[in-house]
Amino acid sequence: MNDTLSAVLKTLNERQYQAVTHNPEIPLQILAGPGSGKTKVLTSRVAYLVQEHKLRPSDICAVTFTNKAASEMRERLNLLIGEEQTKKLRLGTFHALCARFLRQWGKTIGLTDRFTICDADESKKIITNLLKAYDGQLKARRLTLQPGEVLSSISNAKAKGLSSADLFAQAENDIHQIIAELYASYTEALKKMNALDFDDLLVYGVRLYDKEPTLAAWCQHVLVDEFQDTNSMQYRLMLQLAAIHRCVSVVGDPDQSIYGWRAADVGNISAMQKNFTDCKQIMLEHNYRSTGAILGASIAIVSQDTSRIQKALVTDHAQGTKPALLTFAIEQTEANFIAKEIKRLVACSGGMLSWKDFAILLRFNALSRTLEAALQKESIPNRVLAGHKFFERLEIKDILAYLQLIDNPNYVPAFSRAINVPSRSIGEKTIAAVLEAAASREKSPMELLEGIYEGRYPDVKPAVKGKIREFIPLHQQLRTMANEGGAVPDLIRHIITATRYEDHLRKTQPDWDTRWENVQELINYAQQFDQDPEDIVELPSVEGEDGAPETPLRLFLQASMLSTDTESDDDKNKDTNKVVLSTCHAAKGLEWPVVFVPGVEQGIFPFYRNDDVAEERRLLYVACTRAQAFLYVSYCSKRMTAGEIKDRTISDFISKIPADQKKVFDKAAPIVGPKCIEEVAKVLRRDPPDTDIVEKATKEFGSFAPPRENLLDPNANIYKNTIRGPGSHLAFSSSRNTEPATFQPARMAGIASIANPYPTRSSSQPPPPSQSQPQTPHPLMAWASNKPKSASGPKKFRPMPSSSQPPAGATATLSTFQSTSIDSLKAMKNLGATETAGAPDMVALGRGAGTKRLGMGFSAGGYKPPSKRAKQE
Template identity: 40%
Template structure:
């Protein structure tokens, strides 16, 4: 008689099984890259439900992205069946906290129908707060103030804490602005991302009854990517774990790369100190990469001091060497990548561009890669670029929906009041807001009482009243209609559909994006009618760049080292492996070993994304941010093992010049001419649309330069300096400038915004 296989325990290796079958008490699962941590989490939940009879409603599983939460739920559906999971809570930290505040927000003064402001909305509120507190944007950048406030909120601090212990003038100003910023959020019945965590912790700090209710509800808590938790998330989990301490965390200290977002690697390193009776399980068997890729990654990360020792291994046999490629500049680097992708496809070693990811440390590096991929006709997608949810027409539609849900949302109103144009400008909006404040009513109510506003003309009063009636009608519809039907009514009654469909191709594309949003809304019609709109707005507000990554898209993925975490590809190219680029110049200049160790962990993350092939590329010179630098190769390349690594140190064989023989300054023109001639020959006879670039004649090299040796010049950020040399470069000019405080810099005139002093 055949023995029926156990779908929960049989697929696991001994270490995975040890973690899955752990009973009560704290559990630390140190899961190396590609070691099956998602499998362990999902199988543990299934084991708790099936074998330990823990109700699904008593389990909370927390992830960092909606994508990870969705994947976990889909796996669980297959393991234990949908019907047993109806009451299971799986979601992101921010999503969980939003649900908590929908129930218990009033304890800390938050209305249950609050809106969640995204980054653009937050910046608008912050700018108003800066204006209201006379904080000059010319002296204090809004981004810098926002970063200070966000960091303090993640540390569970308030404006008074910042004001009482400032590190400098920026902190003092931020504390003043922050107080007004929070007041504006509350006036608009809104919270920002950081508030979700901060206020959830405040609920537990304020109300023992609420704390006990949530502790009693969840008998077991499971957390993914624990190494990325910040102070607020750490405290939230301590509250929820309570005395039972049934807290199972999965993470890898070698992949802690988000300290700039408040993540603290000490949370995972000190877990055994925080929970002395914790069971620790190491998952070191890798199911993703070849051994050569794993050895290369380990050879780099083992140079870090603050880490728990682990060495990944795999059953996979064979595998090609990790390849290091040297390029002349960023354009040549991109060309090497493109040619290697073409070779891999031609020889059947990559099934298409979708197998490939090109990684870079900063978004600005993608420009040269994009230009080259277009020239070579290689399809690509950028993860983290202008996302679907940031497109104007999508944000407009969402602002209308937010205003239907929350009539107090003055920032949503500001976006749509004159979209489509209704003759209602900034002056009218300011008068409307002033009236709402004066009469202590919502902006939604003030719309229909516009005849009270004596500072505007009758025509504007009528337009406001008419708009108010449309919004009241939509608010009524929102209480009765399914969400997709509500969107249909919205675009019709407001005139937004007619506004977009203006007969142009761009208008049709924008209308298609609104229709795509409506398609997304159809996913919510299974919910009770009153939950559809709030759930839709909440989940969209919490979408991350990685959630928008399209796995099946037939295109290479261009993505930053940070954003790629959690993804995997058969072929990975890590570009810009130079000192000052990667590791980043900020980490080097900080003088802190902890910052360099984080950069090294980021390198480890990048290498371990590769399943079959890993390439690390660097350029001898790179133009970035309008500056040309000749950086040495990254220290991380020096840390690679001597075995299992192939170094391609020459220009392509057809160039005939070895790097050692090439005089960089003298021979650049020769190299550029040969590169252009090769490309022109390759594309000869093809229509312009096939070449992937604009068909225009190459600009002749200018014989005269704008700047001459001895000229005094001013740079926007580097200050005043003196020109040492200026050389024509194709249709640009490379200017070498000596700055008294910053040293000698090479700058491209077209980017650097140099002016004569």
């Protein structure tokens, strides 16, 4: 055992050490809670098997669920056992490993090593074309069927090991029968193109070992990460790899099983114990990520599932600040609070917390719109996690299409894309005619075009011979370069030069310069691959059908197609200082000092379209356990859905927390004083800020806070425009010591008013009103015009800026609102105030014509709606 591994073993806690050093001949399940160091344990166990038990790295199979996880494991193992040993490991995702096995032994089940991996976008296009044949049938039966729905059903069937015949036998209605027929047609289409989709990699991998089980004799130990997320085919593959030596170690957490909609089966944990009766189970319950208060609230949520495997979470960190459970009137209020609370925490921490330390975790992406608007309004930089993937961008797919076509001339999606990029005036009808003619001659589309170009085959209609006079010679040159082992960067440079691709982008894309930079980044990626391909993809030690080694191009294409979790430009820049917006699913495995989970309401948590309530509860648990120091959970009493504002209720996952655990949440935003910041610094292993820095930061923060108030004072009111007094109470109690408060609607300029999210403890502060108390109405000053209605309809009038005088002929109208919030919204519109796209803001009411902001998204001018984020293919 080397010194590095020995040093690591000394840092392990008792259970981690047991897991790492467990007898490799006895199957092992490691149930690891969030933040319990499972990656450290898994990599240490691999190193221990190599150094202490003398297993050859090439006899070990370590399976991860993402390329990112595989890269992290590889980096750690480089330090533990050295780069040379690490390279020999069979380490990667299930899909990457199956691609490797099929390149090597695919001929055993009738595959050629030249198969192309078809990505999800191309699969969807194939389904779309196949679905056209059913248009009449669907219309006659008044049915609708979307390509995505078909592809999802096929994917789930493959994940369960079901064929198209199995799906047809299980069909319960016409839609199911059509999907089964499309499944069969889709399979045949892929076969003709010599292509496999992502699910096929697993299907054919299992088929390979079913036919030739001795091919798994090399595997003396298989380790699987995120075992709770395995589906039926992945579990079968694990069993096949372990069939001979029966040496298995898996790491997972049933409390974090959140991918049932992708056919993941948490039941594989119990199934493994049946398949391996001597299986040992070790629980890792020591959390190194979060404060005790955050863990307490998270366990209170997930422990409501009485069927779960009981395990606890403990931590050495301080108890810390209680998670905040906040109620808001509508989503704009919620978004405003989150944006300003982020600013408050940055200021009160003296910059120890920066923008990138904050995450807003959503049940689904559609909830981000209001939040993005609020963040933009406060000038807070933000990014959407797991945005558009690099290899899914238009310009990257254009170049890859040329490369795919060189490697596999039968691959129709690549042909259909490359043939007309840049435009050669070859339309869909012409492409269809080429494909039909190629099929009738049993040729690939490229073989047919080469024959037409050289005069060996007659042209098709509309004619293409004159349009491909540059395309065919280019393709032939590239094919020769690739077959001779040409470097991929050289192939790409040849493509973009010969096609004048930069000019094509300049003419067709408004953001051409950014896209051109992405093309340059693709060359960088190819250059890195050319220098050390094993750093990017597991290389199959295999010869091609003709006995020649695999070409660099084929290996490069495999690497790019399997980079399903390659980060976008923002994501790969780890130094990007921006607040993260993410779905809860995409946040799994990540952590942030501060986490907000908005929209914790019935219909969202649990999501109304997911019947698996237990999985939805686990998803909320996953979201909460991403937080290290501060956690905010919030919900709204009203939320706009499909254009209508509807009443909402708090999620049962929160409301049904047992009575003895109710106090795990606080009903107010946290007090952030010096002691709190010191505790947070310890949790994050950072140096606490100097007092002078904190004072300076809080003064700058005072741009929307009374300059005379100290923000470290728990009684401080950070909102300059906050109104204190009757009728202005926020939706939660002003005292930390009360029972959960009932909602008190704000009688102000609309339902968006936040009064005091940091309730004062001053005894002189008027108490919050109760439902039985009369509400004191707040006046709203607005200018209304006396001008008659125009022919085009009633005139909309904009409240005047503070520096303006009433327009000629205008009268000052004083209006009071004592009705419900929705009525207030209607009343403001009746006044003729102009609605803006900005998130609602707290306003100083009753201050006459000087008022600039009127709340509820109404503004006196100067504020422009946030522009929509540009979408890139």
